[in-house]
Amino acid sequence: MDTMLEATGIGKRYEDFTLRDVSLGVRRGAITGVFGPNGAGKSTLIKVLACQVPAGAGTVRVFGLPCAGRDAAIRNRIGYVPQEPVFYMDKTVQWNTRFAAAYFAEWDGGEFYRLLDRFKVNPLKAVKHLSGGQKKLLALAMALSHRPDLLILDEPAAGLDVLHRRALLDRLRAFVADGDRAVVVASHITDGLDEIAEDVSFLHEGRVILHDDRDDLLSRWKWILYAEGARDPTVEDGLTDVRRQPYGNRGLTADFPAIRESIAPALASGDVRVENASLEDILIALVKEA
Amino acid sequence: MFIALSPSHPDPMYKQVTDQIKDAIASGALEPNERLPSVRELAEALDVSAITIKRAYLDLETEGYILTRAGLGSFVAEVDRDELKRRKLDEVRAELTRLVRSSAKFGITAEDVARLARDLERH
Numbered sequence: 426m427d428t429m430l431e432a433t434g435i436g437k438r439y440e441d442f443t444l445r446d447v448s449l450g451v452r453r454g455a456i457t458g459v460f461g462p463n464g465a466g467k468s469t470l471i472k473v474l475a476c477q478v479p480a481g482a483g484t485v486r487v488f489g490l491p492c493a494g495r496d497a498a499i500r501n502r503i504g505y506v507p508q509e510p511v512f513y514m515d516k517t518v519q520w521n522t523r524f525a526a527a528y529f530a531e532w533d534g535g536e537f538y539r540l541l542d543r544f545k546v547n548p549l550k551a552v553k554h555l556s557g558g559q560k561k562l563l564a565l566a567m568a569l570s571h572r573p574d575l576l577i578l579d580e581p582a583a584g585l586d587v588l589h590r591r592a593l594l595d596r597l598r599a600f601v602a603d604g605d606r607a608v609v610v611a612s613h614i615t616d617g618l619d620e621i622a623e624d625v626s627f628l629h630e631g632r633v634i635l636h637d638d639r640d641d642l643l644s645r646w647k648w649i650l651y652a653e654g655a656r657d658p659t660v661e662d663g664l665t666d667v668r669r670q671p672y673g674n675r676g677l678t679a680d681f682p683a684i685r686e687s688i689a690p691a692l693a694s695g696d697v698r699v700e701n702a703s704l705e706d707i708l709i710a711l712v713k714e715a
Numbered sequence: 716m717f718i719a720l721s722p723s724h725p726d727p728m729y730k731q732v733t734d735q736i737k738d739a740i741a742s743g744a745l746e747p748n749e750r751l752p753s754v755r756e757l758a759e760a761l762d763v764s765a766i767t768i769k770r771a772y773l774d775l776e777t778e779g780y781i782l783t784r785a786g787l788g789s790f791v792a793e794v795d796r797d798e799l800k801r802r803k804l805d806e807v808r809a810e811l812t813r814l815v816r817s818s819a820k821f822g823i824t825a826e827d828v829a830r831l832a833r834d835l836e837r838h
Contacts, residue, residue, distance in 0.1 A: 670761070672718040672752075672761060673717045
């Protein structure tokens, strides 16, 4: 497998908490989503992955190169959008852009203004007059315009309305469509990034509690709904988050393929039904367990 | 009675409730004159609004599956079993059509499907 970014055993004391032993790989051609509750450590991890702050322990290798040193070879190939992008607020978008363009080895001005147009950001406005969402999109346009191979984004969808969020998701999908590049994005599941992430990492209290292919994950985790009368110990075995109600119980299984055969007769008779779980369901179950 | 609602199902919630109550009546899980749970009780148990259940009960009443008596609640009506069977057959026909058409793409004939169905009944 072709890995663009490899983090191994990352530890980091930062502000008021600690990242512990975080390992994850970012596949070329994929969007990797880092999800977790507030305060799980997403922003700290993103800064370490983007080589913005050094890891306290462990190593980060980007394009096979160690992060240490923050050299131009890495900087030019990473498009980074922090949670709170920094601009000269009193200056116009255009003025800020000249400043950013000079910082990178390459700059595609045509692409930049196409993106501003698509994101409906007026280049002549002072940055302080842009909305929070527009500032995010401006930072994204800058990150995309120096032709990076890897995009690293911290909550890019926060504060965006539905139309701009759709534009963001479409742009990220297009970014990885040719299979040569990759995206790492920290986000809340409710922001819609989970719909486009091929790989997902769940972060909780500074640890990765799950890192997996999204489709594999969703094919293993299912809601099992079953009639009270048909309560079969083999159905209920191994279910978590069981809710009993007078007109049918439900519980979450983390390994549907393993129980598929044993519940087949009850499925056929209609006493048991299977329903897809969402990433949110899975995250909540794992956080409860942890 | 087993009612399982799915937010991802293409049918709206009230329709899922009416369909599953119809199934329970057809299968005998709910018998004629049996009292249905109150709107509020069912809404709470299924985690949906009372409006959703009210709408489902109203549709069931319009279609003659249940009777609602003021102050007493809703009860399963005396339904014509042949009529239930006819309605179910329409559903089965629709599903079979889909099945036979998708099978045909793989060279599986309607006769093959029928043979499979007969095998199922034997087991």
